[in-house]
Amino acid sequence: MSSRSTPLRLFAALFCLVLVSGCAAPLSERWQGYPLGASPDNVTDQAIASPTEQKDPIPDCSQVKCVALTFDDGPGTYTESLLSILDRYNAKVTFFLIGKSVIKFPHIAKEELTEGHEIGNHTWSHQSLSQVSTSRAETELQKADAAIKEATGENPTLIRPPYGEIPESLKESLKTPMALWSVDTMDWKTRNTKKTIKAAESITPGSIVLMHDIHKSTVDAMPKILADLAAQGYHFVTVSQLIGDPTSGVAYGTGQHPDSQQKLQ
Numbered sequence: 001m002s003s004r005s006t007p008l009r010l011f012a013a014l015f016c017l018v019l020v021s022g023c024a025a026p027l028s029e030r031w032q033g034y035p036l037g038a039s040p041d042n043v044t045d046q047a048i049a050s051p052t053e054q055k056d057p058i059p060d061c062s063q064v065k066c067v068a069l070t071f072d073d074g075p076g077t078y079t080e081s082l083l084s085i086l087d088r089y090n091a092k093v094t095f096f097l098i099g100k101s102v103i104k105f106p107h108i109a110k111e112e113l114t115e116g117h118e119i120g121n122h123t124w125s126h127q128s129l130s131q132v133s134t135s136r137a138e139t140e141l142q143k144a145d146a147a148i149k150e151a152t153g154e155n156p157t158l159i160r161p162p163y164g165e166i167p168e169s170l171k172e173s174l175k176t177p178m179a180l181w182s183v184d185t186m187d188w189k190t191r192n193t194k195k196t197i198k199a200a201e202s203i204t205p206g207s208i209v210l211m212h213d214i215h216k217s218t219v220d221a222m223p224k225i226l227a228d229l230a231a232q233g234y235h236f237v238t239v240s241q242l243i244g245d246p247t248s249g250v251a252y253g254t255g256q257h258p259d260s261q262q263k264l265q
Contacts, residue, residue, distance in 0.1 A: 059235040061242050061256040065205040066235045068242040068255060069093040069225075070181065072122055072160065075101050075108035076214035082222060083108075083115060089226040091236035092116050094179070095213070096160040099124035099144035106151035113152045118238035120158035120179060121145055130165040137170055157240055166251070177246035179239045180253045181210040187218045196221040203229065206257030208239060 059066060071082070074095055086093060095112050097119060102109045113119055123129070124143040132140070141159065148156050159178045171178065185199035196211070196218055203209060211218050226236070240246055242255030 066237045068208045068239045071211050071213040072096045074213045075105040078219045079108050079213045082213050082219045085222045092238050094118040094239040096120040096122035099147040102147040102151050109151040119156045121156040122160050126162045128165050129161050175248045178251040180251050181208045182254045183207045183209045188212050191217050193217045193221045197224050200225045206254045
């Protein structure tokens with residue numbers, strides 16, 4: 001009896017030794033991926049995120065597929081929802097702001113800049129610059145500049161004239177580059193989420209896309225648009241990043257793309 005039980009006692013002792021040395025840590029720490037000292041009840045997203053995780057660098061749009069999504073006429077009541085959507089896709093865009101709206105929502109204008117988006121001047125009151133005197137047109141731009149600087153602490157880097165209209169004489173005198181567009185989603189006209197998504201299918205590398213964050217239908221379309229473009233390998237960049245080095249007095253409708261090594265106008 002004792003000769004049979006001795007190996008069993010030795011095996012049991014060895015098993016306990018392995019159990020103590022290898023299994024001392026709770027399962028939640030060793031095998032379920034939670035950090036030491038954390039549990040499924042108190043672990044946070046930050047705790048399980050990679051400590052080396054960083055934002056993507058600015059892509060070279062002459063080598064990879066880029067698109068510049070732009071939003072006019074804000075800030076508005078839907079802009080903060082849009083910012084949350086953009087953040088989920090790590091998408092940077094350009095906002096062309098109305099001075100009067102910046103006065104109403106200065107904190108949103110500041111948030112746009114803080115989150116890495118580009119800010120452009122879309123005049124003080126959305127007045128067509130071709131339908132007023134040169135002095136009035138200059139005032140429209142100057143008042144919007146001042147409102148944006150007051151709200152964000154920075155000057156706008158681009159101008160987008162309402163309706164894409166600007167007198168040639170004023171265009172040549174400006175010290176800030178201008179951005180037009182190559183894809184108009186017509187969201188301002190249709191106010192329809194499905195039609196806005198459909199219009200975005202015409203985007204190609206180097207496109208500057210016109211949209212408006214003052215319309216809920218447009219903001220509702222953004223998750224689908226972003227997901228579709230991301231699946232096609234697009235990088236979401238600002239207008240200035242897409243162009244590369246915008247020049248004052250030039251109105252850009254498109255930007256760099258892999259088939260062209262030069263900046264497009």
